[in-house]
Structure formats: C-alpha cells, structure tokens
Amino acid sequence: MVTFAGIDFKNPVTLASGTCGFGRELAEYFDLSELGGICSKGLTLYERVGNPAPRVAETPSGMLNAVGLQNPGIDAFIRTELPFMRTLGTMIIANFSASSADEFALCAAKLSDAGVDMLEVNVSCPNVKAEGLAFGVSPDAVSAVTEAVKSSAGHTPVMVKLSPNVTDITVIAKAAEQAGADALSMINTLLGIRFDLRSGKPILANGTGGLSGAAILPVALGMVYRTANAVKIPILGLGGISSRDDAREMLIAGATLIGIGTATFRDPAIALKIARELEDA
Numbered sequence: 001m002v003t004f005a006g007i008d009f010k011n012p013v014t015l016a017s018g019t020c021g022f023g024r025e026l027a028e029y030f031d032l033s034e035l036g037g038i039c040s041k042g043l044t045l046y047e048r049v050g051n052p053a054p055r056v057a058e059t060p061s062g063m064l065n066a067v068g069l070q071n072p073g074i075d076a077f078i079r080t081e082l083p084f085m086r087t088l089g090t091m092i093i094a095n096f097s098a099s100s101a102d103e104f105a106l107c108a109a110k111l112s113d114a115g116v117d118m119l120e121v122n123v124s125c126p127n128v129k130a131e132g133l134a135f136g137v138s139p140d141a142v143s144a145v146t147e148a149v150k151s152s153a154g155h156t157p158v159m160v161k162l163s164p165n166v167t168d169i170t171v172i173a174k175a176a177e178q179a180g181a182d183a184l185s186m187i188n189t190l191l192g193i194r195f196d197l198r199s200g201k202p203i204l205a206n207g208t209g210g211l212s213g214a215a216i217l218p219v220a221l222g223m224v225y226r227t228a229n230a231v232k233i234p235i236l237g238l239g240g241i242s243s244r245d246d247a248r249e250m251l252i253a254g255a256t257l258i259g260i261g262t263a264t265f266r267d268p269a270i271a272l273k274i275a276r277e278l279e280d281a
C-alpha cells in the first residue's frame with residue numbers, strides 16, 4: 001500500500017489520463033482493482049467533440065496526439081461514467097481542465113461533490129484571459145487556478161498536472177505547492193509536429209500535437225528528479241514508462257506513484273504486469 005496526499009493506494013501504479021478512457025475498454029482485458037488508481041479522460045464543463053482527424057501520428061519510440069479533450073462533459077460523466085468507474089475497485093482520479101480560474105473552481109466543486117477520490121488539474125489548456133496561452137506556462141496562472149480549485153474541492157485532494165513545455169518546471173511546481181496543491185503529477189506531453197513529405201503539410205489536422213511514449217522517459221525522469229528536490233508535496237511521475245524497470249527509475253527519481261499512458265496502446269494489460277512485477281521486485 002502507498003499513501004499519497006492522504007489517500008491509500010493499493011500499489012503505486014495508475015493509468016494515465018486520456019489513454020484509458022473511463023476504464024470500460026481495459027476492464028475487458030484485466031481486473032482494474034489490481035491497480036492503484038485510474039485517471040479519467042480529461043473532462044471539461046461542457047461536452048467537447050475534440051479535434052478533426054488525423055489526431056495521431058507515429059514517431060520513433062512514441063506518438064504525437066492532438067485529440068483535443070474529446071469528452072462528454074462533467075455532468076454526463078457524473079451521470080453515466082462515474083457509477084461504472086466506482087465498480088472498478090480502484091481509486092478514481094478525475095482529470096479536468098477549464099478556460100478560466102472560476103470555471104476550474106466550478107468543475108472542481110461538481111467533481112468533488114460527486115465523490116471522486118482525487119482531482120487532477122490539467123493546466124496545459126489555453127487560458128482565455130491570457131490570449132490562449134496555456135495556464136501551465138505561468139506561475140501566477142497556475143497559482144490562481146490551484147487556489148480556485150482548492151477553495152471549492154472540499155476534502156478532495158488536489159493534484160496539479162504540470163506541462164513540460166516550460167523553461168523551468170520547478171518554478172511552476174513551487175507555485176502550485178505554495179497555492180495549496182496536495183500533490184503534483186508530471187509530465188504531460190511535449191509539444192511537437194510531423195510533416196507529410198508529399199504534401200509538405202502537418203500530418204495532424206491540428207498541426208502540432210503532444211509527444212508521449214518511451215521517447216520522453218528521460219525528460220520525465222529529469223523533470224521529476226529536479227522537482228522532487230524543490231518541493232515537499234508528493235509526485236505522481238509519468239512519461240514514457242513501459243516496463244517495471246522504467247517504473248523503478250521513476251520511483252528512484254522521486255515519484256511516489258507512477259502513471260502508465262502510451263504503453264497501454266501496445267499492451268492493454270501492461271499496467272497490471274508492471275504492478276505485479278514491482279511487488280515481486
């Protein structure tokens with residue numbers, strides 16, 4: 001068992017937001033109750049249809065995605081997905097984003113009232129008040145969002161998910177900690193692009209996308225390591241973990257929990273394997 005932000009997780013292994021939906025598909029492959037927790041797909045106040053296709057492109061040892069936060073909206077999530085997730089027997093972490101601090105607070109209130117176990121605040125989304133610049137690149141914006149979420153989250157622990165697309169991630173991490181975050185998760189995807197050589201145009205309809213998978217493991221380890229030495233709150237480390245030994249490195253870097261994302265697309269049961277192998281290690 002691992003205690004993280006006051007919550008007892010069966011083991012340190014969680015499924016990363018956006019790579020496991022709400023658990024329905026993966027539950028056909030294995031018993032999710034053997035995992036520490038599951039992060040929901042990124043939720044927003046209202047339903048979003050996401051970006052046009054193509055939304056994913058292959059890269060060496062990873063992938064580029066621009067799904068665009070497709071989700072049914074928080075009220076529909078609470079009505080139709082959360083009751084199913086509660087049957088899974090694992091901790092439920094609700095990942096969400098919004099376009100202003102007030103909207104973040106409203107989303108947090110709805111999700112904590114609905115009884116999710118933990119909130120994961122995705123600050124990689126555009127801030128409408130800052131001309132679309134992501135909240136996560138500014139310590140002041142991260143601080144304002146964290147404070148707003150904390151003020152409406154009641155007793156539900158708040159974890160802030162940091163973007164790696166910044167100059168110094170420890171500055172942002174400290175801003176979240178000072179504003180009252182109970183934990184941090186890191187890293188989200190790295191901004192990238194790929195081009196189709198025939199057309200000379202980007203492969204993704206959105207143009208740019210987020211890089212994830214094995215290619216980003218050393219970046220994630222470096223950022224977790226530096227942040228763990230800069231803050232006191234616990235860290236859920238993720239980014240490129242695809243084996244037990246990758247997970248062990250992430251724990252050595254300073255993470256208390258780990259997340260598995262892109263690796264699940266190659267092997268749907270990889271998180272279960274890693275959880276079992278960590279216990280044997």
Ligand SMILES: Cc1cc2nc3c(=O)[nH]c(=O)nc-3n(C[C@H](O)[C@H](O)[C@H](O)COP(=O)(O)O)c2cc1C
Nearest residue numbers: 016017018042065122187188212213239240261262
């Ligand atoms: C297809 C896809 C969708 C994602 N959607 C979200 C999301 O909705 N919210 C979020 O915070 N992160 C999202 N992520 C980022 C992952 O949760 C994770 O931080 C990142 O992919 C790095 O981990 P990995 O290399 O193990 O995939 C998504 C990643 C992928 C590949």
